[in-house]
Amino acid sequence: MDVIIIGGGVAGLSCALYTSKAGMETVVIDQQTSQLGSVKAVFNFPGFAQGIAGEDWLLAAREQVTTAGATLTLGKATELKTTNRPYTVITEDGRSFTAPYVVLAVNLGFELLTKHDYALLVNEHVPSRKIRHIEGIGYDGKTAQPGIYAAGLIANVPSQSVIAAGQGAFVGVQIASEFLQKPFMWHD
Template sequence: MKDVCIVGGGVSGLSASIYTARAGLNTLVVDGGESILARNASLENYPGFPDGVDARRFVQLVREQARNAGATFELGRVTAVEAVDETDLEAGFVLETEGGDPIEARRVIAASWSDSEYLVPLDVGRIQRGSKHFVDVDEAGRTAVDGVYAAGRVANEPHQAIVAAGHGAKVALAAIHDADVNFYHDWVVPEGYFTGRGREVPPGCEEIDDDERRRRDERARERLLEALSEPLDERPTMHPSVDLD
């Protein structure tokens, strides 16, 4: 049984997976195959990229970061989620997939805009607006069903990549808190930041010396230079309703 199953491999789902995996939770992302961000011709409002960045390259790098954190991936589509034991939600959930084996997980994060039909068996509370259904959540992304969360656009968050990333992280922190793992904060700090004040390094934090900081910085710069050295051949995905004929 997975600790967390995240339905959706877009920015919100990937962001959530980075945090849950780094907190030590066994995290599986069920990826439908394409983030809506892939429809962007250029991602130009995400902080840290002064002249923008290729949206498809950005998603690739975030997915790689999630893998580096320890998240695993399964390509497919979830068709239904049901409680293992309706009288004991701590027993977890079973996720049925289209053409694949069922998945068991203690917690589920829905991050699958614009599909949430698979949540109907759980009665999480969906809100219809036009042709779309949003999932009703509290300020931390929790639904009416304990152990089930929603992140990003499906949770009625604004349609921007930076918001999706932030909300995915926020929802992941709620799931981490509810999982009762030994976790304080996801921080990498200079040597002595805590211990120099007579404190133990809190769980989820790490102190590194200056040599290690420089090694990590060098590795990070090399990876970004490699990733951005050549343009992608992939073109943006057009909205399916557009008739190109």
């Protein structure tokens, strides 16, 4: 395994698309509770002027990511062992995954982060003040530990799907570039 993405919502799926396209063995552990899933229609995705149902976007993105080679697995990540690299992620049902790269794309899944001593602050881009971000995180999503990244709202971006997707893609490109030891670019 090369990369473990915890959270297969907008940012996590977007990230997985790039890491798997780059040939990295990618697993996405997801509880399938993306905030986008409950949105009847989203009208601000460029290219979807007539709107797209959140669940339809997620279904299409899951299929795209699987076609690119990623493995999507339903489950809840409950343990993150970061003392030694490669890192290990354990799920609630006892499965264990090990990889040198871990992406935290959990949005409201604060429990996993606080349990592992990530300090969380209010994401000031979101008026409800219910969204948090990892303290000190920037748009590149890099945490203090090499190979561990944050993606999506937990990386302190505004709550707009296209921005969460874009930042997740940026994280995927950075990981792919480091892995391949040359800038990764996907041009068809």
